[in-house]
Amino acid sequence: GIAGELVKGATTTITHTRKQPRQKITESELRDMIAHVQAQALEESRKDLAWETGHSAIDVKLVNSAIVNVRIDGYRITNPIGFQGTHVDVSIYNSFAPIVHLGAIQTIIESLELHLLQVAAEPYAVSRCLGTEASTDLSGIFIDIGGGTTDIAVVRSGGLEGTKMFALGGRVFTKRIADELKVSFQEAEKLKLEYTAEKLESEKRDKIAAIVARDIEVWLSGVELTLEEFSQGKRFEDNKLLPPQIYLCGGGSKLPEIQAALKTKNWAKELPFSRHPDIDTLHPNKIVTLTDETKKLIDEAAITPMALGNLGIELTGAESVLDSVMEKVMASLTV
Known part of the structure; x- marks a missing residue:
């Protein structure tokens, strides 16, 4: 990938x-x-x-x-x-x-x-993980938040419109935590993972939430601008509406602020949605072509490698x- x-x-x-x-x-x-x-x-x-x-x-x-x-x-x-x-x-x-x-x-x-x-291309693999070439009714926006980038793919009526990426992923939030708390990058990553798993005490949790919130707005602006580019593309000339279904995956999507930000109506009001998009998280059990016998693929972070495996099977x-x-x-x- x-x-x-x-x-x-x-x-x-x-x-x-x-x-x-x-x-x-x-x-x-x-x-x-x-x-x-x-x-x-x-x-x-x-x-x-x-x-x-x-x-x-x-x-x-x-x-x-x-x-x-x-x-x-x-x-x-x-x-x-x-x-x-x-x-x-x-x-x-x-x-x-x-x-x-x-x-x-x-x-x-x-x-x-x-x-x-x-x-x-990883976003291409992710966009195909829920269906096959015979799937003509699948429409949605796939957002894969990795360590260094956020990858976005738009699928409409089974056809992939395109893929775009911008350089803002999970490591940006980790670096912000490291800078604000004056800790190493490794320690900041550990704190971020404990925060997403709800394992921190309330005082530290609130502090991490406040730090993360500063970069969420920038990330959301990146999503908005990317989808605006899609809506102005050649393939949208006949139908400029974006699919009102967003699928999240990648380790960065485990941050609760990501879903919360996407569920707010302000960011999407200038985009051509027929209604505010529904937000869904992709889990390994939704990729029906693969069976995890190891029981180690348990969350959103496993979706991209599983999607590549699904492509390999094809x-x-x-x-x-x-x-x-x-x-x-x-x-x-x-x-």
Whole structure:
């Protein structure tokens, strides 16, 4: 799994108008559509990273890619080959990262003498952990609060809209506690964990709560700005409403102030929700494809590694027609 501010994930959609709608769609025609999407996605990702880093010639590499939606004349289709129609919409999720990041992962894998099945953007894996490719009704906002970053993925009607990240995670709260209480980072982390587990005496608990509250507003602003970017994206042109369901995971989500902040109505009033979003926490028992025989995966912090495991199971399963076509396209492209 890979994450971070410079890991860019987005869903690119093209609408292909067929000149001969009565003819059945062939694999060759579908390959051409996918190749067009991929070329456009790579160029957009390079521009985004160049703008954010200030380096115009930044070298990026495709991390992972998946077809998330295919529609023919407005109807969602699992496998378009053999269908007829005029307008074909193909949506593909791609995540890109600077090549130096991926090189570091490859070095670690080789030193451990392991086989690399696939590199995947962590928010992409988390967004898929509640359903499969056949899940067409799943909609929600997945917020994974890790140590260094908060990763956000938006899924609507089974299709992944995109993933975004910002550099504010659990370690920010730990560092604030360490600075305010004049203790080591390790001691501050221990206090934070005891606080979330409600193991501190009332006086110390109140002190930690006051310290954490100072950074919660900044974190909430990050969530608001990120979701605002999603609502202004190309895929929201027809329906600008965000899914009114938020799923939380990651070790940082155990802070009670996180849920409390998201449940306040003020932060979401300027965002395009049909109603104030419901807040739900993802627990390991909600990932039905995995069984924890160790009994050690007990809380929100286990969701991301479990989601990556779930993705690994998908990769070792039977390959779909769309996956097969995608592989052929990727083999012909240099990204």
